[in-house]
Amino acid sequence: NAGVTQTPKFRVLKTGQSMTLLCAQDMNHEYMYWYRQDPGMGLRLIHYSVGEGTTAKGEVPDGYNVSRLKKQNFLLGLESAAPSQTSVYFCASSPQSRWPQHFGDGTRLSIL
Amino acid sequence: QKEVEQDPGPLSVPEGAIVSLNCTYSNSAFQYFMWYRQYSRKGPELLMYTYSSGNKEDGRFTAQVDKSSKYISLFIRDSQPSDSATYLCAMTIQGAQKLVFGQGTRLTINP
Helix, strand or coil: CCCEEEECCEEEECCCCCEEEEEEECCCCCEEEEEEEECCCEEEEEEEECCCCCCEECCCCCCEEEECCCCCEEEEEECCCCHHHCEEEEEEEECCCCCCCEECCCEEEEEC | CCCEECCCCCEEEECCCCEEEEEEECCCCCCEEEEEEECCCCCCEEEEEEECCEEEEECCEEEEEECCCCEEEEEECCCCHHHCEEEEEEEECCCCCCCEECCCEEEEEEC
């Protein structure tokens, strides 16, 4: 049982570079989420999706874009990375919004 | 004021102690309540899921919801060093599209 898989696990970028974080789930869940977790800030929702082909903004969407072209995949893009985006990024999925979310093990991203 | 308040700790207790972790919230419409455990360098994993008020027990863990006080608790009995982790509360409303998380409490159980 893979559950939620995030790729890559670690990455170091230079300011201004772009990259895409991939999240894949094998549970046939409708809902998928991207969070960032920073010390003292808890989990903050970046973007989410309520089904294939849909996306919506969370509380900290600026500087990020997402796509959900396939039900099992949710991509998070940074077009021009900034040091303020140094964080641990978590992807999660759930069958319905009120059900618990299943999390991946995170991507640790450092931007120099 | 945050919708969900959780003391970040850190909280340090001796092995075998009873641990009480708490969250308060401001939105009386919250109906579904969760506790997650997060080990260092791992993603959060679900511990307990409860609906509305009352208690739910699972092994050494008990989740308690008091909707009249807008207060939820997680009790850990006979705490073990392996319980050392960050514990996050989360809650939501029927029809809402996302969860609201507390900040997390860092817990250390000392052998």
